[in-house]
Amino acid sequence: xxxxxxxxxxxxxxxxxxxxxxxxxxxxxxxxxxxxxxxxxxxxxxxxxxxxxxxxxxxxxxxxxxxxxxxxxxxxxxxxxxxxxxxxxxxxxxxxxxxxxxxxxxxxxxxxxxxxxxxxxxxxxxxxxxxxxxxxxxxxxxxxxxxxxxxxxxxxxxxxxxxxxxxxx
Numbered sequence: 001x002x003x004x005x006x007x008x009x010x011x012x013x014x015x016x017x018x019x020x021x022x023x024x025x026x027x028x029x030x031x032x033x034x035x036x037x038x039x040x041x042x043x044x045x046x047x048x049x050x051x052x053x054x055x056x057x058x059x060x061x062x063x064x065x066x067x068x069x070x071x072x073x074x075x076x077x078x079x080x081x082x083x084x085x086x087x088x089x090x091x092x093x094x095x096x097x098x099x100x101x102x103x104x105x106x107x108x109x110x111x112x113x114x115x116x117x118x119x120x121x122x123x124x125x126x127x128x129x130x131x132x133x134x135x136x137x138x139x140x141x142x143x144x145x146x147x148x149x150x151x152x153x154x155x156x157x158x159x160x161x162x163x164x165x166x167x168x169x
Contacts, residue, residue, distance in 0.1 A: 004029070004072040004167055005063060005092035009079025010104035012134050013116035015151035015159070019104055020076035022160035027074070027167070030066050034059050034077035039126045049127070056084055060091045067095035079103075080139045100167050101146040104159070108152035 006029070008020045017033065024031035038055035041047055047054070056077065063073045079085055085101065092099035106112040116131045129137070147166050149159045 001169065003067045003070050003095070003097045004100060005067060005088065005095075005097045006072070006074045006100045006102065006163060006167060007079060007085075007088045007092075008074060008076040008102050008104060008163070009085070011080075011106075011112075011137070011139060012078060012129050013112060013119055013131075014104045014106045015115070015156060016076050016078075016104045017122075018156040019149065019151065019159040019163070020074050022156045023163055024074050026160050026164050027072070029072040029074050031074045032059050032063055032076065034075070035121065035126060036123055037062075039123045043125060056087065060087055063088075064091050064095050067092060067097045072097075078137075078139075080137065082140055082143065085142070085144075098169070100163070101144075102163055102166075103142065103146050103148050105148060105150050106152045107150050111152055 008016050010016050020031060034055045037058050038051050041051050041054055042049055059075060059077065063075055066073050075088060079088065089099050089101065113131045116134055119128060121128050147163065149162055151159055154162065
C-alpha cells in the first residue's frame with residue numbers, strides 16, 4: 001500500500017492544528033506544521049514574518065522525503081492558493097503517494113472570531129494573525145474536490161475520525 005499525504009488546510013483559527021494533531025494521534029502518521037517550520041526559519045535566519053513561500057517549500061521537501069520512505073504524512077497549513085494546493089498534490093503524486101486534500105472550516109463566524117482572539121498557537125514567539133487579518137487575507141476558492149470538515153459542528157476528535165475514515169483505501 002502506498003503512503004498517504006493528508007493535506008489539512010483552512011483559514012487560521014478554523015481548527016486545523018487541533019484536528020491535525022488529533023488525526024496524527026489517531027493514525028500514527030508523521031505531522032508537519034508549516035507554522036512551526038516558518039517560526040523556526042524566523043528564529044534562525046535574518047528573515048522576518050511573513051517569510052513568503054520558504055516555509056511551504058521546506059515542508060514539501062520534508063514531506064517528500066518521508067513519503068519516499070513509505071511514511072504517511074499529515075501536512076497542516078493554511079494552503080490558501082491554487083499554487084500551494086497544486087504543489088502539495090504534486091509532491092504526493094511524485095512520490096507515488098495517495099493524496100487526500102481537506103479543508104477545515106468554522107461556519108460560525110462568532111466562534112471563529114472567538115478562537116482567533118483567544119488561542120495560543122503553542123509555538124514560542126509566533127504571533128497569530130488578528131481576526132481582521134484572517135478575514136482580510138487572500139484565500140482563493142477551491143476549484144476541485146476536497147473533503148470539507150466543519151469544526152463549528154464537529155469536535156476535533158469527530159473531525160479527525162471523519163478524515164481518517166476518508167483516508168482508508
